[in-house]
Amino acid sequence: MPAPSSSADDPVDILVTARLWPPMMESLHGAFRVHDRLHQTDPAALVAIAPRIRAIAASGESKVPRELIAQLPALEIISVFGVGYDGIDVAAARERGIAVTNTPEVLNDDVADLAMALVLSVARRIPQADRFVREGKWAAGPMPLARKVSGTRLGIVGLGRIGKAIARRAAAFDMQIAYTARSEKVDSGYAYFPSPRALAANVDFLVVITPGGAGTRKLIDADVLRALGKEGYLVNVARGSVVDEAALVEALLSGTIAGAGLDVFESEPNVPAALLGLDNVVVTPHIGSATWQTRRAMKDLAFGNLQAHFSGRPLLSPVPPT
Numbered sequence: 001m002p003a004p005s006s007s008a009d010d011p012v013d014i015l016v017t018a019r020l021w022p023p024m025m026e027s028l029h030g031a032f033r034v035h036d037r038l039h040q041t042d043p044a045a046l047v048a049i050a051p052r053i054r055a056i057a058a059s060g061e062s063k064v065p066r067e068l069i070a071q072l073p074a075l076e077i078i079s080v081f082g083v084g085y086d087g088i089d090v091a092a093a094r095e096r097g098i099a100v101t102n103t104p105e106v107l108n109d110d111v112a113d114l115a116m117a118l119v120l121s122v123a124r125r126i127p128q129a130d131r132f133v134r135e136g137k138w139a140a141g142p143m144p145l146a147r148k149v150s151g152t153r154l155g156i157v158g159l160g161r162i163g164k165a166i167a168r169r170a171a172a173f174d175m176q177i178a179y180t181a182r183s184e185k186v187d188s189g190y191a192y193f194p195s196p197r198a199l200a201a202n203v204d205f206l207v208v209i210t211p212g213g214a215g216t217r218k219l220i221d222a223d224v225l226r227a228l229g230k231e232g233y234l235v236n237v238a239r240g241s242v243v244d245e246a247a248l249v250e251a252l253l254s255g256t257i258a259g260a261g262l263d264v265f266e267s268e269p270n271v272p273a274a275l276l277g278l279d280n281v282v283v284t285p286h287i288g289s290a291t292w293q294t295r296r297a298m299k300d301l302a303f304g305n306l307q308a309h310f311s312g313r314p315l316l317s318p319v320p321p322t
């Protein structure tokens, strides 16, 4: 892989702002002078080299606030290894003409697959069934019955690329599909509800796949959960910030909703102990895009954006204009 800089002797300095997938780190080390999470581990050392940093390699969970951007006068590009860039202050970057790229499309299948896996897991109680067999309980009698998924009503919060991929999968389960989004997508053919609350009141499974950030913070609140009701399930494969986690814990504890399948949390990797104590919850550690195939494709795109930028070629996937 050619060095994306002036010369191999004088590589471009890049700040890595998250724990990135090791093969991505390998590619970065092969082409850049890498400063791995220096802003967190040694802020004073970052001050010393800050004027040299021309790129940031971030993840979907990275925080790149205005203050960090302001510290880096030579910054040209922020490449996000992930589709979500809610942690990046894109406005602050744009003001300085700094490019921001992400990895859209390549992870649609994986995240949609996981959404369906969580729907099935929480309704059919797959983790509990696995434990039931392992713990030798089968011989004493069958497991309690679960909840049927096929033919039920699915509500999608956010009908973007991944939302549509979830809908296509749900259609194969004969589910009736409805959604809420900032605007109605008439061409989709799915039923539109103007708010998460109205959607929740009309579905059995509410799947959240809307971008994170200020505009969607705690969009799924106590009111929405009440509307979902005691037979309803919540699945979140978006961002923890989109769901009011305290309200969710309360709704699960009080039986306001039937259960939840959660891949994302408000303060990862911390998961509220109250959630872990509940039998009607399935949790996964933010694995929406975590397959070899998809992570490779994400790496190609995230690293490819950096290469494109530093060799003067058009970016492969800049984030859309706001």
Ligand code: 8YV
Pocket (backbone or CB within 6 Å): 059, 060, 061, 081, 082, 083, 084, 085, 107, 286, 288, 289
């Ligand atoms: C990854 C994600 O967790 O794409 C996103 O927005 O949250 C995930 O696919 C991530 O960026 C890898 O750390």
